Amino acid sequence: xxxxxxxxxxxxxxxxxxxxxxxxxxxxxxxxxxxxxxxxxxxxxxxxxxxxxxxxxxxxxxxxxxxxxxxxxxxxxxxxxxxxxxxxxxxxxxxxxxxxxxxxxxxxxxxxxxxxxxxxxxxxxxxxxxxxxxxxxxxxxxxxxxxxxxxxxxxxxxxxxxxxxxxxxxxxxxxxxxxxxxxxxxxxxxxxxxxxxxxxxxxxxxxxxxxxxxxxxxxxxxxxxxxxxxxxxxxxxxxxxxxxxxxxxxxxxxxxxxxxxxxxxxxxxxxxxxxxxxxxxxxxxxxxxxxxxxxxxxxxxxxxxxxxxxxxxxxxxxxxxxxxxxxxxxxxxxxxxxxxxxxxxxxxxxxxxxxxxxxxxxxxxxxxxxxxxxxxxxxxxxxxxxxxxxxxxxxxxxxxxxxxxxxxxxxxxxxxxxxxxxxxxxxxxxxxxxxxxxxxxxxxxxxxxxxxxxxxxxxxxxxxx
Numbered sequence: 001x002x003x004x005x006x007x008x009x010x011x012x013x014x015x016x017x018x019x020x021x022x023x024x025x026x027x028x029x030x031x032x033x034x035x036x037x038x039x040x041x042x043x044x045x046x047x048x049x050x051x052x053x054x055x056x057x058x059x060x061x062x063x064x065x066x067x068x069x070x071x072x073x074x075x076x077x078x079x080x081x082x083x084x085x086x087x088x089x090x091x092x093x094x095x096x097x098x099x100x101x102x103x104x105x106x107x108x109x110x111x112x113x114x115x116x117x118x119x120x121x122x123x124x125x126x127x128x129x130x131x132x133x134x135x136x137x138x139x140x141x142x143x144x145x146x147x148x149x150x151x152x153x154x155x156x157x158x159x160x161x162x163x164x165x166x167x168x169x170x171x172x173x174x175x176x177x178x179x180x181x182x183x184x185x186x187x188x189x190x191x192x193x194x195x196x197x198x199x200x201x202x203x204x205x206x207x208x209x210x211x212x213x214x215x216x217x218x219x220x221x222x223x224x225x226x227x228x229x230x231x232x233x234x235x236x237x238x239x240x241x242x243x244x245x246x247x248x249x250x251x252x253x254x255x256x257x258x259x260x261x262x263x264x265x266x267x268x269x270x271x272x273x274x275x276x277x278x279x280x281x282x283x284x285x286x287x288x289x290x291x292x293x294x295x296x297x298x299x300x301x302x303x304x305x306x307x308x309x310x311x312x313x314x315x316x317x318x319x320x321x322x323x324x325x326x327x328x329x330x331x332x333x334x335x336x337x338x339x340x341x342x343x344x345x346x347x348x349x350x351x352x353x354x355x356x357x358x359x360x361x362x363x364x365x366x367x368x369x370x371x372x373x374x375x376x377x378x379x380x381x382x383x384x385x386x387x388x389x390x391x392x393x394x395x396x397x398x399x400x401x402x403x404x405x406x407x408x409x410x411x412x413x414x415x416x417x418x419x420x421x422x423x424x425x426x427x428x429x430x431x432x433x434x435x436x437x438x439x440x441x442x443x444x445x446x447x448x449x450x451x452x453x454x455x456x457x458x459x460x461x462x463x464x465x
Contacts, residue, residue, distance in 0.1 A: 045081075045082050046342065046349070047084060047106055047107050047108050048082065048084065048107060048108070048109045048339075048342045049084050049102025049107030049109070049110045050066070050085045050112055051095055051110060051111070051122070052065050052088060052114065053087070053089065053094075053113070053114055054066065054089075055087055055089050058090040058114060058115070061114060061329070061331065062087075062114065065112070065114070065331070065334075067323070067324055067332070068316075068320065068328065068333065068335040069083060069336065071319060071320065071336055072337075072343070076340060076343035078347060080347065081339075081343050084102060086099075088113050091118075092115075092120070094118075095118035095121050096121045096122055098113070098122075099122035099126060102131075103125065103126070107131060108131060108353070109134065109342055109353060110122070110131055110132070111135075111338045111339065112133075112134075112135055112136060113135055113136070114135070114136050114465050115139070116141065116142040117142075118137075119135045119137050119142040119147060120142050123142070126146070126147070132357060133146065133147045134149070134338050134341065134372070135151070136150060136151045136334050136465060137149050137465045138151040138152065139181070139465065140155065140185065141181075145354070145374055145376065146354055147376050148358075148376045148378070149377070149378060150370065151378075152308065152330075152334075152380060153378065154185040155185060155188075155377070156189075156378070156379055156380060157258075157306045158186050158190050158193060158258075158286070159189055160306040160384070161256070161284050161305060162189075162190055162256075164384050165282060165284055166199040170282055172202045172251060172252040173190060173194065173256060174202060174203040174205070174252040174255040174256070175187055175190055175201060175205065175256045176205050176217070176221065176255060176256070176267060177204065177206060177207075177256075177257075177258060178206070178207060178208075178209040178258075178259070179207060179208060183206060186256065186286070187201075187204050187433075187437045188436075190256065191417075191418060191423070191438065192409040192410075192411070194417075195418070200418075200421075202251060202252050202424065203221055203251075203252060204423050204425050205217050205220065205221040205427050206427035206428040212266050213266070214266055215270055215273075217427050218267065218273075218274055218276075220426045221255075222271070222275075222276050224275070249280060250280075250281060253280065255271070255281055255284065257283065257285055258285065258286040258288065260288040260291045261291065264292055265297055268297050268300050271283075271299055272298070272299045278300075278301065282304065283299070283302075283304075284304055284305065285303060285304070286305060287305065287307050287308065287382075289303075289305040290330065294387045294392070295387060295389050301387055302386065303386070303387045304386055304387075305387075306384055307330075307382060307383050308333065308367040308368060308380065308382065308398075309367050309382070309383050309397070309398040310383055311383075311394075311397065311398070312367050312368045313333055313366055313367040313368075315366070316328065316333055316366045333365070333367045337365035340366070341357070341363060344363070345357070357372050358371075358373060361401075368381040368382075368383075368398045369399065369400065369401065369402060371402055379402065380398075381398035381399045382398050411439040412439060414438055415438035415440055415442060418444075419443040419444060420443070422442040
């Protein structure tokens with residue numbers, strides 16, 4: 001039956017949220033404006049509006065998410081679950097119109113949309129209608145009660161990798177982050193994760209998000225001029241040959257770089273140029289490192305990063321490839337999990353859908369355990385991956401169940417923990433950076449040089465929606 005579903009869905013039956021709709025024996029509706037309302041009266045059905053960018057700039061992501069949703073629908077084999085697809089056209093306006101149509105056509109839950117701007121565009125109307133949203137955005141600022149996401153948030157990735165590194169003796173963390181919302185979120189998560197512990201964030205360096213030249217900012221971050229006593233690189237290497245180890249080491253033992261591709265490789269090479277190497281300094285990443293082959297990057301051998309559970313998602317990757325002749329983006333697994341969640345709701349028919357969605361025990365998804373929190377955020381059970389010369393290997397598997405949620409350090413508690421000795425800031429105005437990260441400027445007042453030139457607050461990287 002799945003091949004039949006795919007043939008219908010991928011042959012262009014879906015015209016968009018302003019078009020007409022047909023029902024098939026598969027449990028799928030492709031939206032129609034002049035639909036007979038009686039078709040939506042079946043009392044046992046649980047109707048889910050799936051809002052995806054099936055046209056426009058993000059269409060390739062939307063199509064991949066739709067294919068994953070269809071996989072889940074087939075695997076769940078739940079006759080009570082009805083999916084109604086709507087095209088957001090990759091715009092907030094399209095998302096708003098799609099949500100209006102989904103509500104008119106009696107959706108009891110909405111899956112999607114993809115981006116934070118689209119989530120914001122629909123949230124007032126969905127909340128007024130009492131319909132919960134499970135989106136894919138990684139913009140935590142768009143989330144609230146009854147507006148949730150399954151997207152892998154920067155905060156939980158940073159929490160996982162900082163906790164793992166600190167548990168293995170790393171105490172002084174440096175951050176090399178883009179000067180945008182992702183970089184601020186990573187820095188905020190790192191200081192909150194270390195507040196009240198023996199570990200500390202000692203330096204935060206910001207770079208223009210589209211930059212591939214890290215020479216100046218890493219020179220400052222590594223304090224290279226002071227460590228080498230003002231000598232040039234060639235003289236320093238000659239000295240090192242005569243007296244190995246004479247140089248001072250850097251004042252951090254781990255550095256987090258939430259970057260991928262050419263920029264990650266360029267940054268890693270520049271750390272090596274300024275004599276910062278593993279294992280004295282452990283390089284840490286986020287899940288976007290999975291998008292880059294790293295085992296040929298000597299500086300990054302032995303590095304760690306978090307990723308969705310590989311044990312669980314092997315099935316998903318294999319089946320997706322068999323059906324669609326391509327391997328899925330990691331993002332697509334969230335569509336599968338969202339449909340699986342909807343199927344569980346359809347079977348249990350809870351009186352309070354929001355309470356069922358945010359159950360503390362969580363759910364087992366195609367990429368491991370996950371749970372959705374009342375504030376709209378989520379937690380995933382993440383593997384820790386180590387980069388080795390023979391490839392990436394899992395060194396700390398994802399947990400099989402969630403522990404009781406621990407109280408999270410607030411921005412103010414993090415500010416209090418760092419008031420006496422704030423982290424050094426490079427590449428951005430100190431006061432502005434502290435306000436964005438801690439919610440206010442810190443009491444400590446240290447002069448550690450002028451910020452790097454070339455500010456740029458735009459752009460992004462990886463899967464940031």
